[in-house]
Amino acid sequence: MTETWPAMPEGSRLALREILIHGVLSRAEIARSLGLSRASLTRAMRTLVAHRMVVEVGTDVRGATGRPSELLQTSSGVWEFLGVKLTKDRLYAAVTDLGGRVLALHEEAIASPSPEDLADQVSAVADRLRAVHPALCAVGVSLPGDVVVRDGVSVVAASQFLGWRDVPFAGMVAERSGLTVFTANDVHALTAKEHWLGAGAGRRSMVLVTVGEGIGLGLIASGEVSTGEHGRLGRIGHLSVLGGGPDCGIGHAGCASSYLPSPVIVRNAGYEGRSYDEVVELARSGDERALAAFADAGRALGVVLASAVLIVDPSAIVLTGDGLPVYDIARSSVDEALRGALTPYTEPVTIEVQPFEFSEWARAGAVLAIRRLLGEESGRLSYTR
Numbered sequence: 413m414t415e416t417w418p419a420m421p422e423g424s425r426l427a428l429r430e431i432l433i434h435g436v437l438s439r440a441e442i443a444r445s446l447g448l449s450r451a452s453l454t455r456a457m458r459t460l461v462a463h464r465m466v467v468e469v470g471t472d473v474r475g476a477t478g479r480p481s482e483l484l485q486t487s488s489g490v491w492e493f494l495g496v497k498l499t500k501d502r503l504y505a506a507v508t509d510l511g512g513r514v515l516a517l518h519e520e521a522i523a524s525p526s527p528e529d530l531a532d533q534v535s536a537v538a539d540r541l542r543a544v545h546p547a548l549c550a551v552g553v554s555l556p557g558d559v560v561v562r563d564g565v566s567v568v569a570a571s572q573f574l575g576w577r578d579v580p581f582a583g584m585v586a587e588r589s590g591l592t593v594f595t596a597n598d599v600h601a602l603t604a605k606e607h608w609l610g611a612g613a614g615r616r617s618m619v620l621v622t623v624g625e626g627i628g629l630g631l632i633a634s635g636e637v638s639t640g641e642h643g644r645l646g647r648i649g650h651l652s653v654l655g656g657g658p659d660c661g662i663g664h665a666g667c668a669s670s671y672l673p674s675p676v677i678v679r680n681a682g683y684e685g686r687s688y689d690e691v692v693e694l695a696r697s698g699d700e701r702a703l704a705a706f707a708d709a710g711r712a713l714g715v716v717l718a719s720a721v722l723i724v725d726p727s728a729i730v731l732t733g734d735g736l737p738v739y740d741i742a743r744s745s746v747d748e749a750l751r752g753a754l755t756p757y758t759e760p761v762t763i764e765v766q767p768f769e770f771s772e773w774a775r776a777g778a779v780l781a782i783r784r785l786l787g788e789e790s791g792r793l794s795y796t797r
């Protein structure tokens with residue numbers, strides 16, 4: 413039976429957040445991290461235990477006292493979440509427990525991109541997975557597009573890939589499924605997942621850059637995920653990167669979208685009609701036209717990465733997406749453009765290349781639901797039920 417997420421006092425919410433991020437913690441470690449007294453921590457943990465959100469997993473000697481301390485982690489089987497990642501033609505889904513651990517994966521073709529049809533399809537997937545995972549209590553949907561809040565309602569303001577404008581998709585899915593539903597831009601959702609359960613865990617600042625069909629950027633600043641004033645942070649596709657150059661399609665010459673997206677690399681190589689994977693293989697086999705297109709894409713990526721460093725000064729950049737072969741094939745072009753754009757600054761830049769899996773983007777939807785239920789980014793990603 414699906415339980416309703418309870419209202420929690422601030423101490424309980426923060427304690428659960430600490431356990432979610434760090435995996436296994438002792439009571440003493442939680443108290444030190446949050447600055448709570450023993451009595452306050454006891455009250456906070458009482459709520460989490462009563463709602464079966466945390467469980468004891470043994471004891472360990474931690475800290476300077478040398479005393480054994482009971483260890484706590486998030487529970488399984490009571491609170492479960494569905495994450496959905498939408499592309500222009502496929503739906504990816506992941507069920508996780510409260511700790512973000514994946515319990516089930518699913519994918520299928522999108523039958524129709526119309527908001528009504530896709531809301532029906534997401535709800536049908538939720539119903540099928542809930543039959544196997546009855547503890548499923550909330551859904552997080554990540555999609556390519558701008559998600560904003562208007563009058564307290566989450567709205568997909570625009571999605572070029574899905575062809576949507578002003579779609580209250582969270583409310584549509586919630587009405588059909590009876591579940592609490594959240595929506596977010598897919599890059600912002602992935603950044604939020606990395607903030608808690610990936611490369612961003614423990615970092616005060618990080619930039620996530622995705623390359624593939626499009627180009628996106630997510631930001632962690634001062635220990636928080638930022639989505640911008642209007643929920644549109646990271647629209648770097650039309651950043652000017654190389655003077656002149658081909659038109660990006662909307663009148664810009666020499667912007668990142670003129671060189672870096674996967675379909676554009678195919679076009680610039682002169683192999684329209686072939687797949688991106690085929691052009692990748694051509695480049696790896698030494699084809700000059702393919703290598704030239706990847707070199708231009710690499711230079712564009714180097715400027716994008718340098719711009720992120722100069723504007724944000726992050727502790728690390730995470731690079732991911734199904735367009736990652738750009739970094740592999742054109743690494744020298746990326747590095748040369750990055751160094752050139754950063755001159756005269758010489759501080760080392762940590763770039764972590766994250767293997768790309770759509771299942772991780774679906775998992776990010778589930779983590780989005782967990783974060784939102786805990787009140788993270790509450791001003792930007794509201795939900796309708």
